[in-house]
Amino acid sequence: MINALDSDLEREVEERSGEKPRLCYQCGKCSTGCLFNFAMDILPHQAMKLIQYGQKERLLSSHTIWICAACETCTARCPNDIDVARVIDALRAMALEEGVKPAEKRIPLFHACFLGNIQATGRISEPILMGSYKTLSGDLASDIGLAVEMLRKGKIKLIPSLVRDRRKVRHIFKESKR
Numbered sequence: 640m641i642n643a644l645d646s647d648l649e650r651e652v653e654e655r656s657g658e659k660p661r662l663c664y665q666c667g668k669c670s671t672g673c674l675f676n677f678a679m680d681i682l683p684h685q686a687m688k689l690i691q692y693g694q695k696e697r698l699l700s701s702h703t704i705w706i707c708a709a710c711e712t713c714t715a716r717c718p719n720d721i722d723v724a725r726v727i728d729a730l731r732a733m734a735l736e737e738g739v740k741p742a743e744k745r746i747p748l749f750h751a752c753f754l755g756n757i758q759a760t761g762r763i764s765e766p767i768l769m770g771s772y773k774t775l776s777g778d779l780a781s782d783i784g785l786a787v788e789m790l791r792k793g794k795i796k797l798i799p800s801l802v803r804d805r806r807k808v809r810h811i812f813k814e815s816k817r
């Protein structure tokens with residue numbers, strides 16, 4: 640049975656995502672098509688059901704919300720036109736805002752480094768991104784061989800390419816936080 644608290648979660652997800660998880664009829668097409676379902680603790684169709692049941696804590700502390708790569712395969716496969724990827728994105732944003740300890744510690748850190756890099760230079764620079772991620776994660780040693788190999792083959796540019804008008808990039812970030 641769905642109580643008042645449960646409908647609060649549904650309402651919040653609906654407001655944030657513009658989607659209606661309550662319309663999900665559990666066909667499972669989203670989950671069978673998900674390329675990362677093997678690594679998830681809650682499958683996408685199960686997440687829809689848990690939203691209906693108001694299982695906020697379980698959802699926000701799940702591995703799934705961080706494992707999801709926002710590839711939108713689930714969204715494309717849903718016969719009910721539910722943007723499942725957008726719903727999961729809303730759960731991720733809620734977890735961040737509510738300070739829930741992420742079940743996958745490194746993924747939010749990678750997201751933060753990625754966005755920090757874009758904000759600073761307007762483009763992704765592999766040495767800056769990997770340098771900041773490796774330093775902040777404390778995992779300096781792994782992947783060194785791969786990095787050297789990529790540098791040797793010219794797959795990584797040491798000098799970052801900058802967007803000319805970086806004020807516009809900063810403005811976009813500022814506006815997105817409103």
Ligand code: SF4
Pocket residue numbers: 669672673674675676683706707708709710711712713714723724727
């Ligand atoms: S968007 Fe996320 S949940 Fe949907 S198919 Fe891609 S990885 Fe799976």
Ligand code: SF4
Pocket residue numbers: 662663664665666667668669670683684687716717718719720721723
């Ligand atoms: S594909 Fe759509 S209707 Fe089917 S289980 Fe997933 S969200 Fe629900």
